[in-house]
Amino acid sequence: MTARIERPLSPHLQTYRWTLTMALSIIHRATGVALYFGTLVLAWWLIAAATGPAAYANVQAFTSNFIGRLIVFGYTWALLHHMLSGIRHFVWDLGYGFKANEREALTWGAAIGGIALTVLLWIVAYAIGGGR
Amino acid sequence: MSAPGSPGKSMRTPLARVRNLGASHSGTSDFWRQRVTAVAMVLLMVPAIVVVMMLLGRNQAGAAQILGSAPIAIVMLLFIIASAWHMKIGMQVVIEDYIHGEKLKLASIMANNFFCIAVALASIYAILKLSSGV
Numbered sequence: 001m002t003a004r005i006e007r008p009l010s011p012h013l014q015t016y017r018w019t020l021t022m023a024l025s026i027i028h029r030a031t032g033v034a035l036y037f038g039t040l041v042l043a044w045w046l047i048a049a050a051t052g053p054a055a056y057a058n059v060q061a062f063t064s065n066f067i068g069r070l071i072v073f074g075y076t077w078a079l080l081h082h083m084l085s086g087i088r089h090f091v092w093d094l095g096y097g098f099k100a101n102e103r104e105a106l107t108w109g110a111a112i113g114g115i116a117l118t119v120l121l122w123i124v125a126y127a128i129g130g131g132r
Numbered sequence: 133m134s135a136p137g138s139p140g141k142s143m144r145t146p147l148a149r150v151r152n153l154g155a156s157h158s159g160t161s162d163f164w165r166q167r168v169t170a171v172a173m174v175l176l177m178v179p180a181i182v183v184v185m186m187l188l189g190r191n192q193a194g195a196a197q198i199l200g201s202a203p204i205a206i207v208m209l210l211f212i213i214a215s216a217w218h219m220k221i222g223m224q225v226v227i228e229d230y231i232h233g234e235k236l237k238l239a240s241i242m243a244n245n246f247f248c249i250a251v252a253l254a255s256i257y258a259i260l261k262l263s264s265g266v
Contacts, residue, residue: 033226036219039251046208046258049195056192083177086170093167121181129188 024107028085031078038075076121081114162221169218176214179207200262208259216252220244 016022048055062068088106091097097106153159183204187195198204223244231237 029226032219032222035215036223039215039219039255043251043255043258046199046255046262049192049199050258050261053192056195083174087174090167090170125185125188128185 020107021103024085024111028082031082034078035075035082038078041071041075073118073122077114077118080117081110084110084113162224166218166221169214172214173211173218176207176211180211183207196262199259200265202263205259205263209256212252212255212259216248220248
């Protein structure tokens, strides 16, 4: 191994004034990591459906208690927020939306859209599933 | 391999060493696949939400019947493959950003691969089992 060259490091988060795009960038990554571990619940649910009524009842018991429902609600928000925030990244990848007002609008759109879509979906879910 | 910058052995700068395929030695393939899988999931999001809505309030027999039907099984399989691939790349970026020790980093990247493949295969197995009705 060669000796590390001691170069100056860029300052970390606490040095910068907080901006909207910076906060959303962190949330994008955090929701990504949350979704990563959330796939365990998805896999558990699918395996339970393939296993039998008793296993499936366990999943339903989990998703109908408070903590479980909160996790599924959080998963819904993380998924939708990550998707909208990701679409925002596509706009940037294509070379648009870099002006200050444009990037702020895109970022607010992703933040508000994620919450709004989550609430909307859960209202529809309760209407269809009757709270089950 | 001679050490970068060691006198008399190589005139190549550290920058030149990481050009072309770059420091990851894999070029931009991960960048591209991250976007391919992202677009796939955006397209699959509406069908996936519809599937989940169809399953609300049903018991195991009902859920198994719906998940085992061909179009729904295919939507679920596509979504599982795209998400497992996407999250493997995403988590690798996070690991590379925050874990600086080379050994721990490599072990974490390996564990990430195992996790993503295990979750994907377990889910795929479940869908195929439901589809074949055994």
